[in-house]
Amino acid sequence: xxxxxxxxxxxxxxxxxxxxxxxxxxxxxxxxxxxxxxxxxxxxxxxxxxxxxxxxxxxxxxxxxxxxxxxxxxxxxxxxxxxxxxxxxxxxxxxxxxxxxxxxxxxxxxxxxxxxxxxxxxxxxxxxxxxx
Amino acid sequence: xxxxxxxxxxxxxxxxxxxxxxxxxxxxxxxxxxxxxxxxxxxxxxxxxxxxxxxxxxxxxxxxxxxxxxxxxxxxxxxxxxxxxxxxxxxxxxxxxxxxxxxxxxxxxxxxxxxxxxxxxxxxxxxxxxxxxxxxxxxxxxxxxxxxxxxxxxxxxxxxxxxxxxxxxxxxxxxxxxxxxxxxxxxxxxxxxxxxxxxxxxxxxxxxxxxxxxxxxxxxxxxxxxxxxxxxxxxxxxxxxxxxxxx
Numbered sequence: 501x502x503x504x505x506x507x508x509x510x511x512x513x514x515x516x517x518x519x520x521x522x523x524x525x526x527x528x529x530x531x532x533x534x535x536x537x538x539x540x541x542x543x544x545x546x547x548x549x550x551x552x553x554x555x556x557x558x559x560x561x562x563x564x565x566x567x568x569x570x571x572x573x574x575x576x577x578x579x580x581x582x583x584x585x586x587x588x589x590x591x592x593x594x595x596x597x598x599x600x601x602x603x604x605x606x607x608x609x610x611x612x613x614x615x616x617x618x619x620x621x622x623x624x625x626x627x628x629x630x631x632x
Numbered sequence: 633x634x635x636x637x638x639x640x641x642x643x644x645x646x647x648x649x650x651x652x653x654x655x656x657x658x659x660x661x662x663x664x665x666x667x668x669x670x671x672x673x674x675x676x677x678x679x680x681x682x683x684x685x686x687x688x689x690x691x692x693x694x695x696x697x698x699x700x701x702x703x704x705x706x707x708x709x710x711x712x713x714x715x716x717x718x719x720x721x722x723x724x725x726x727x728x729x730x731x732x733x734x735x736x737x738x739x740x741x742x743x744x745x746x747x748x749x750x751x752x753x754x755x756x757x758x759x760x761x762x763x764x765x766x767x768x769x770x771x772x773x774x775x776x777x778x779x780x781x782x783x784x785x786x787x788x789x790x791x792x793x794x795x796x797x798x799x800x801x802x803x804x805x806x807x808x809x810x811x812x813x814x815x816x817x818x819x820x821x822x823x824x825x826x827x828x829x830x831x832x833x834x835x836x837x838x839x840x841x842x843x844x845x846x847x848x849x850x851x852x853x854x855x856x857x858x859x860x861x862x863x864x865x866x867x868x869x870x871x872x873x874x875x876x877x878x879x
Contacts, residue, residue: 543804590712
């Protein structure tokens with residue numbers, strides 16, 4: 501069979517499927533990255549910056565509280581496994597960090613306090629005017 | 633004394649790979665809506681394409697990705713994977729249900745990349761050398777010379793599954809400005825990276841089923857094992873306590 505005929509046959513022959521890679525690690529760029537040692541880490545600072553609204557913060561905490569409620573209920577019933585007790589410890593720490601993260605909400609709280617203070621002052625001014 | 637609360641994760645990743653996920657092309661829209669309802673605020677959906685769908689949560693630095701071949705949940709710069717542990721099994725439940733891939737899983741992995749802050753890359757290399765964690769043989773020295781930097785990458789396996797472990801020194805470079813204030817204590821200038829990739833026990837080459845509860849148990853077991861390993865490595869490297877630790 502001539503080379504030309506072989507080429508023609510190869511061009512219509514289906515290519516073999518690529519074998520699945522069962523050893524691929526999570527989120528890696530390929531085998532070479534897997535076997536190499538990491539040498540550097542570039543952190544995109546602006547991409548990590550965040551602006552968390554009050555609504556987002558409350559939604560996150562609500563979700564975390566819901567998860568914690570399930571676990572504390574199990575603990576009260578005496579059905580919490582050691583692994584889940586460990587998970588609850590980590591969850592509590594995560595919640596603490598979010599509860600202390602006042603960056604998103606502090607400005608809102610102060611705005612509300614200022615609004616209340618302004619209302620009180622306005623009321624006092626009105627009362628004084630009425631008296632006069 | 634330090635405890636696991638002082639650990640820092642550069643990345644926590646849960647990934648499930650599966651076959652027969654091509655139905656994603658038909659159902660990515662329905663799956664996106666199901667995940668949107670499950671994840672809620674502040675997760676924001678990125679319009680799905682033929683290869684991936686994605687939700688991003690900038691507030692917590694979490695990304696959820698799904699597609700015809702795999703599903704993953706990733707969180708960066710955090711002290712524990714508690715939030716990933718909460719979200720990943722719930723989201724996987726929907727992916728497995730909508731795409732019907734819960735019984736055609738080919739691989740499930742949980743990866744933790746822990747960073748131990750050091751003064752400089754040279755300090756990190758010296759600590760690894762003195763710890764005897766990675767020791768070159770006389771035959772190696774004869775063949776390649778005494779190494780100036782050391783690391784170790786290996787794969788071990790037991791009843792808990794396969795574990796790929798890596799230890800190396802990394803230089804951290806911040807681009808575009810300083811670290812955000814909430815991450816200033818977490819992102820080091822140089823670090824020793826402990827990379828632990830846990831693989832769910834399975835028979836290589838065969839499909840297996842994976843449901844939410846076993847996935848959650850696997851994530852927790854992998855983290856407990858990683859914490860123990862990290863504390864052992866930390867002690868071997870004779871790293872100082874973090875500044876905020878009080879005795």
